[in-house]
Amino acid sequence: MLTRKQHELLKFIQVRLEESGISPSFEEMKEALDLKSKSGVHRLISALEERGFIRRLPNRARALEILRQPEDVTSKPAAKAAVPAGQDALAALKQPERTPEPANDVIEIPLHGRIAAGVPIEALEGQSMLPVPAALLGSGEHYALEVSGDSMVEAGILDGDFALIRRTNTARDGEIVVALVRGEEATLKYLQRDGAMVRLVPANAAYEPQVYGPDEIEVQGKLAGLLRRYH
Amino acid sequence: MLTRKQHELLKFIQVRLEESGISPSFEEMKEALDLKSKSGVHRLISALEERGFIRRLPNRARALEILRQPEDVTSKPAAKAAVPAGQDALAALKQPERTPEPANDVIEIPLHGRIAAGVPIEALEGQSMLPVPAALLGSGEHYALEVSGDSMVEAGILDGDFALIRRTNTARDGEIVVALVRGEEATLKYLQRDGAMVRLVPANAAYEPQVYGPDEIEVQGKLAGLLRRYH
DNA sequence: TTAATTGTTCTCTCATTGTTCACAGGCAGA
DNA sequence: TCTGCCTGTGAACAATGAGAGAACAATTAA
Numbered sequence: 128m129l130t131r132k133q134h135e136l137l138k139f140i141q142v143r144l145e146e147s148g149i150s151p152s153f154e155e156m157k158e159a160l161d162l163k164s165k166s167g168v169h170r171l172i173s174a175l176e177e178r179g180f181i182r183r184l185p186n187r188a189r190a191l192e193i194l195r196q197p198e199d200v201t202s203k204p205a206a207k208a209a210v211p212a213g214q215d216a217l218a219a220l221k222q223p224e225r226t227p228e229p230a231n232d233v234i235e236i237p238l239h240g241r242i243a244a245g246v247p248i249e250a251l252e253g254q255s256m257l258p259v260p261a262a263l264l265g266s267g268e269h270y271a272l273e274v275s276g277d278s279m280v281e282a283g284i285l286d287g288d289f290a291l292i293r294r295t296n297t298a299r300d301g302e303i304v305v306a307l308v309r310g311e312e313a314t315l316k317y318l319q320r321d322g323a324m325v326r327l328v329p330a331n332a333a334y335e336p337q338v339y340g341p342d343e344i345e346v347q348g349k350l351a352g353l354l355r356r357y358h
Numbered sequence: 359m360l361t362r363k364q365h366e367l368l369k370f371i372q373v374r375l376e377e378s379g380i381s382p383s384f385e386e387m388k389e390a391l392d393l394k395s396k397s398g399v400h401r402l403i404s405a406l407e408e409r410g411f412i413r414r415l416p417n418r419a420r421a422l423e424i425l426r427q428p429e430d431v432t433s434k435p436a437a438k439a440a441v442p443a444g445q446d447a448l449a450a451l452k453q454p455e456r457t458p459e460p461a462n463d464v465i466e467i468p469l470h471g472r473i474a475a476g477v478p479i480e481a482l483e484g485q486s487m488l489p490v491p492a493a494l495l496g497s498g499e500h501y502a503l504e505v506s507g508d509s510m511v512e513a514g515i516l517d518g519d520f521a522l523i524r525r526t527n528t529a530r531d532g533e534i535v536v537a538l539v540r541g542e543e544a545t546l547k548y549l550q551r552d553g554a555m556v557r558l559v560p561a562n563a564a565y566e567p568q569v570y571g572p573d574e575i576e577v578q579g580k581l582a583g584l585l586r587r588y589h
Numbered sequence: 590t591t592a593a594t595t596g597t598t599c600t601c602t603c604a605t606t607g608t609t610c611a612c613a614g615g616c617a618g619a
Numbered sequence: 620t621c622t623g624c625c626t627g628t629g630a631a632c633a634a635t636g637a638g639a640g641a642a643c644a645a646t647t648a649a
Contacts, residue, residue, distance in 0.1 A: 130625065148428030149365050152606060153619050164628045169608065174625090186634060189361045190409065260489040263587050283514040283586070303588070355514070355584035356494050356535065361605095361636070383595060395639050400597070404634085417645060419595050590649100597644070605636070614627080619620100 136160060136171045137180055142173035149212035150189035182261075185268060203265055235268045236291065258290060263352040268294040270348070272305070272315070277302070279315060284353065290315060295347075303350035305325070309343050315350065359409060365428055367391060367402045368411055372424055382422035385398070467495075473503040473521065473536065474545050488523060494583040499525045501579070503536070503546070510546055513561035517585065521546060522583035527576075534581035540574050546581065 129137065139159045143151045153165045153172075162168060166337065172191075175181045184190040238257045256272045274288045284290065290305075298304045304318045306327055316327035319336075325344045328336040359369065370390045374382045384396045384403075393399065403422075404410045411428070415421040469488045478509040488502045505519045513534065515521065521536075529535045535549045537558055547558035550567075556575045 132626075144359065147365075148360060149362055150359050153608095154606070162627070163609075164630090166609075167627055167631085168439060170626080186607070192359045258491045258587070260491075264583060264638060267490075280514065281518045283511065283519075285514045288514075336413050344389070352588060353584070353586035354491070354494060357581050357583060363637075384597095385595075393638070395641090396596075397598075397640085398636095398638055401637070417596070419646070591647080592647100594647075595645080597641085597642100600640095602638085603636105604638105606634085608631105608633070610629100610631085612628085614625105616625085617623095619622080 129180070130174075132160065133171055133178075133180075136168070136311050137175055140181065140191055141196070144191075144193065150191040152189055236264075236271050238271045238289075240271070257289065257354075259354070261351070264291060264293065264300070269351060270294065273356075274315065278329040278330050278331050278334050282317075284315070285355065286329070287355075289354040290350055291354065292348035293351040294348045295345075298346050298349050305347045305349070307345040307347050308337075308339065313347065318346070360411070360428055361392070361405075364402055364405050364409075364411075366415055367399070368424070368428060371412065371422055371587055372427070375422075375424060375480045379424040383420055452464075467500045467502050467522065469504070472506040476487060488520065488585075490583070490585070494522060494585075495524070501525065502585075503544060509560040509562050509565050511562050513548075513565065514544070515561070518586070520584065520585040521581055523579035524582040525579045527578075529577050529580050536578045536580070538576040538578050539568075541568065541576070544578065547575070 136156060136159075139156065140151060143149070143155075151159070153168050156168045156172075157163070157165050160168065160171075170180070172183070176183060180193065180195045182194050210352045236257055236259055260270070261267075270292055272290045272292060274284055274286060274290050277286055284303075292305050298318050300320055302316065302318055303315060305313055305315055306318065306325075307313050308327075314327065316329055316337075319326040319328055321338065323341050324338050325341060326338050327338050327344070367387060367390075370384060370387065374380070374386075375552065382390070384399045387399045387403075388394070388396050391399065391402075403412070403414070407414060409434055411424070413423045413425050445525050467490055483532055490500075490502070501523055503521045503523060504517055505517060505521050508517055509581055515534075523536050529533045529549050529581050531549065531550055531551055534546060536546055537556075538544045539558075545558065547560055550557040552569065555569050556572060557567050558575070
């Protein structure tokens with residue numbers, strides 16, 4: 128799950144937090160890992176974040192938080208050892224013991240409009256904000272889209288749902304992404320790579336997968352959460 | 359998670375609360391941190407609030423509350439016992455005061471456990487709290503359940519989703535409800551009345567609708583919203 | 590009502606910290 | 620070999636953290 132360096136950094140952060148309660152700065156992490164540039168640290172931090180081991184507030188100094196321990200925990204298993212693998216993310220929601228569930232663990236993310244409406248989402252910037260429990264998101268930058276259409280019904284994504292999207296340019300096979308097609312149309316689909324080609328696969332037998340060249344598709348984010356309202 | 363100053367201030371507030379039970383004023387915190395202006399304190403307080411370590415009532419003097427301890431806890435367990443988690447949220451809701459719900463439109467609702475697990479949900483009272491955007495809920499009392507199983511997949515409700523339930527005894531035909539069957543088992547299903555009988559209809563062709571007598575079923579709430587998290 | 594206490598904001602200023610880029614080497618698998 | 624991934628470096632740049640001082644607003648006590 129982790130590379131040697133990522134693991135080393137995670138350990139360091141953990142020790143620091145337990146000893147002093149103060150997050151290390153990038154500079155300090157740089158020293159600890161014996162690097163000569165902070166950008167390396169930056170990449171490691173991003174990797175740890177992406178894998179769900181830490182959480183952070185963007186653009187805030189010393190704002191790291193450990194969500195999960197590496198598998199081989201040798202030093203201090205006690206408190207967290209009981210957490211079954213895979214459930215870690217949700218553990219944050221369920222464990223009142225360790226985290227008393229802060230009342231304002233809420234993030235406001237911008238609501239950019241409807242998706243699958245044939246308009247690049249960037250065009251609809253800066254409308255209303257949607258408050259979302261931080262536990263639903265990882266960290267990183269997020270935004271929300273209202274889902275339009277039924278092309279993802281079989282993935283449990285219905286017309287009118289709010290999709291919470293984490294902004295990213297990269298995605299792995301099988302993930303649900305917001306893809307901008309030929310700079311024109313944004314859609315929410317499963318992503319599949321087929322050699323150099325990219326396939327956008329709907330979750331609805333009534334629709335066909337579409338195949339595009341690598342230059343025709345731009346990933347704008349991946350699905351991180353979903354909100355639905357019943358009336 | 360914290361910078362040196364933030365940590366120092368949090369410690370100070372904590373000690374003060376434990377010793378005297380009275381929140382320090384900005385002036386006192388200013389002195390304690392050896393500052394010459396209160397605005398610095400203000401910024402630190404905001405940072406602590408943003409990170410979920412403290413909570414405060416806006417425009418109220420000496421209204422600080424510690425929600426979370428820094429990792430390196432050296433002196434603590436006392437403070438914790440005095441402030442049961444969750445209590446604060448309810449207090450905030452009940453106070454007919456000027457500030458019904460501090461600033462944001464977020465409501466904390468209790469997470470009662472998993473549904474369709476064969477256990478009456480009432481038995482699982484008082485676990486953790488889940489912050490939810492108020493916009494997702496209507497009025498009334500709500501709680502959350504984690505969905506277990508795939509009996510409602512065709513309604514876009516997947517295993518592991520969080521169902522937001524509005525507590526009510528009544529429901530109309532065709533609504534999705536939490537139904538307690540024979541006082542034993544709680545399930546999430548479509549409700550249909552058939553004369554005096556009540557039918558619970560799953561949204562999955564692999565399952566059969568179940569028919570019960572009016573005395574066998576107790577409606578505990580209706581589905582008001584849904585949260586899902588992708589990893 | 591007045592006065593005292595306390596919290597909120599603003600503007601400046603400087604230091605600290607985080608972000609991003611371009612460029613490059615090493616390594617494993619196709 | 621080519622490609623993708625991890626790693627390393629350096630530097631420019633952007634943003635936040637922190638402190639001061641003052642005016643102002645809100646709440647509480649007299």
